[in-house]
Amino acid sequence: MFNIYNIKNPLHCVAIVLLIICPLHSNAQQENNDEIQSIKSIGKLPPDRIDTDRPDQTESSTTTPFKYFQVELGFNRESYKDGTIVYVQPAGLYKYGISRKAELRVEAPIITELPTHAEKQKTGFEPVEIGAKVALFEEKKWIPKTSVIAHVGLPFAATKEYQPANPSFIFRFTCQNTISKVAGIGYNVGVSWDGDDSSPVYFYTFSPGFNIGKSWYAYVEAFGFVAKDKLPDHNLALGAAYYINNDVKIDISGACGLDKAMLHHYVAIGLSFRFKALK
Secondary structure (H helix, E strand, C coil): CCCHHHCCCHHHHHHHHHHHHHHHHHHHHHHCHHHHHHHHHHCCCCCCCCCCCCCCCCCCCCCCCECEEEEEEEEEEEEECCCCEEEEEEEEEEEEECCCCEEEEEEEEEEEEECCCCCCCEEEECCEEEEEEEEEECCECCECEEEEEEEEEECCCCCHHHCCCCCEEEEEEEEEEECCCCEEEEEEEEEEECCCCCCCEEEEEEEEEEEECCCEEEEEEEEEEEECCCCCEEEEEEEEEEEEECCEEEEEEEEEECCCCCEEEEEEEEEEEEEECCC
16 A cells, blocks of 8 residues: 655655646646737736735635745744644745746744743754645636645755654645625645654635725634544634735734644734746
8 A cells, every 4th residue: 555654755755746736737727828828918917916825724726926936924923732832933935936827835934842841942944845836726606716735845854853754745725715805715625744643634724804995804714633543623713914015915813722622822923025036
């Protein structure tokens, strides 16, 4: 039987992501050739305001505009029910639009962990994740705007304290439905392997969001995790964002765990911006 942790070579991990993403990207490009030619014939159209994967746990279905570089930085304080405090400083997501339907992604969090027992404080890099997001479907009536995200975490690209035994993997489908001019719903489902435990963790998110005036956005969210032989982990979150302009956004958010969830609460602030990297 195939075991995802039999893959040891980091280049093989990258190849798996590419094998998943490239056929999807090719299909998406083929479906949109006519539309691309139409856009070329009338000149370049400016992209809408920046669309980010933060501050909620629900990743966006929108990809970074073609030839744009986008940075999403978050600073978190997380409190867990065993008493551990974790500072993320920052959680960095770096994205580049390689086409109108796909983006490359690099995620590199730096964390400081304050345990409750005699262990010493730890600060370092968690494994750098590389991956891609590819748009699959545009929204049409009840069919949601849908994309797929695949990441692989590289154990060698982490400080010693946070190196897992094997590469980590995350696969996620992201969906969005428009409810009205000011309201919409985003939701994700996916599966991950953390690099140490061969059992998968399944996760979900559900996030209604609301535009408030021209510059504000707010959301509420439920998200959780389900794994074999472990109690389900369910959480509630809310947050808001302010668009300084079409290319810069700031945000604030918070969440709390429900019942016996591992997370007690977290608070976060963030800054996101983008710029055109190539003409």
